[in-house]
Amino acid sequence: MSDALVARPAPRCMLCGGEGRLLYDGLRDRLFSAPGEWSLRLCTDRGCGLMWLDPMPEEADIHKAYASYYTHVEAPARGGAMARLFAAAKRGYLANQFGYGEGVSIAERLAGLLPWLYPGRPAELDFSVMWLARGARGRLLDVGAGSGWLVAQMQALGWRAEGLDFDPAAVERARARARGLTMHCGALAEQRFPDASFDAIAMSHSIEHVHDPVAWLAEAYRILCPGGRLALATPNSASMLHRRFREHWFALDPPRHLQLFNRAALDTALRRAGFTRQRQFTSVRDADGAYLGSRAIRRRGRFDMTAPRPALARFVARMVQLREVARSARDPDAGEDLVALAVK
Ligand SMILES: [Zn+2]
Structure with a gap:
């Protein structure tokens, strides 16, 4: 069997059928060295703006691109007094901002003010619950759950949380990592969940990985209860760092x-799937990581996500994130993550 990914030409926009203008050419996998060379096209239709891979890997072959994906690697656990302070600040913040106050002490609520001192930290904590408040709590499906971190987190906050991923290795890891975690494996439509099964659906950095995002969102719409919530995050192609790093931008991830x-x-895709009530904003979460990745790709053509990050590099990256915070105040499209919160 060949390692090459079978791919087909994709000259037209899947959202509007418009023609694509060649944006970048000769892109290779900069993170995990999957074989192949790729172009990115940009829809020329005014008011659309989708970007897509050309050629497009075939669905049956895409698993080859995930052979050494990051969801297969365990992050080292941190300990000590700093870790305890971070944990207390997180509990307090989530209680203050999202209502997860059960068992949270006054001291922790005060510690929950600390993240506001640290640029980018509130965005990371908002992301850690996918902007889902306690009031919406019920049955939750995390679509594209990877290693299951969000499922575990939301379960701990009282949700009946389940995960789904099309990567069997990721599902296996998630199950091994936390006993009792409910993880489904395969495509969303394959699961045949009944109508109105879930109170909330999270899609954290998964819509950019699927072949038919509109059908996928429509399936999410079908299995949400009336009034149920969709919380979606995806790389923002209009972000400050994409504008700066162009073809070296980390989140292109071919x-x-x-x-x-x-x-x-994203608005077009959501509407076509049935979501008429939604709001979008951008978030500076992981602007520091995206900066380090993009800088490494520009310098060396690749980025090792698991390599240790020297203190100076981390500091510089936090300064870049701070700049993105400031930029976002006058340019709401500047954030690295595009977030949509929709209600069925
Ligand atoms: Zn288009």
Whole structure:
């Protein structure tokens, strides 16, 4: 069997059928060295703005791009007094901001003010619950759950949380990592969940990985209860760091990111799937990580996500994130993550 990914030409936009203009050419996998060379096209239709891979890897072959994906690697656990302080600040913040106050002490609520001193930290904590408040609590499906971190986190906060991933290795890891975690394996439509099964659906950095995002969102719409919530995050193709690093931008991630959205393209996809009530904003979460990745790709053509990050590099990256915080105040499209919160 060949290691090469079978791919087909994809000259047209899947959202509007518009023609694609060649944006970048000769892109290779910069993270995990999957074989192949890829182009990215940008829809030329005014008001669309979708970007996509051309050629497009075939669905049956895409698993080859995930052979050594990061969801297969365990992150080292931190300990000590700093870790305890971070944990207390997180509990307090989530109680203050999202209502997860059960068992949270006054001291922890005060510690929950500390993240506001640290640029980018509130965005990371908002992301850690996918902006889902306690009031919406019920049955939750995390679509594209990877290693299951969000499922475990939301279960701990009282949700009946389940995960789904199409990567068997990721599902296996998630199950091994936390006993009692409910993880489904395969495509979303394959699961045949009954109508109105879930109170909330999270899609954290997964829509850019699927071949038919509109059908996928429509399936999410079908299995949500009326009034149920969709919380979605995806790389923002209009972000400050994409504008700065162009073809070296970390989040292009060929050939795993099949398409990249801006606000207008995501809005079209959501509406077509049935979501008429939604709001979008961008978030500076992981602007520091995206900066380090993009810088390494520009310098060396690749980035090792598991390599240790020297203190100076981390500091510089936090300064870049701070700049993105400031930029976002006058340019709401500047954040690295595009977030959509929709209600059925
Ligand atoms: Zn288009």
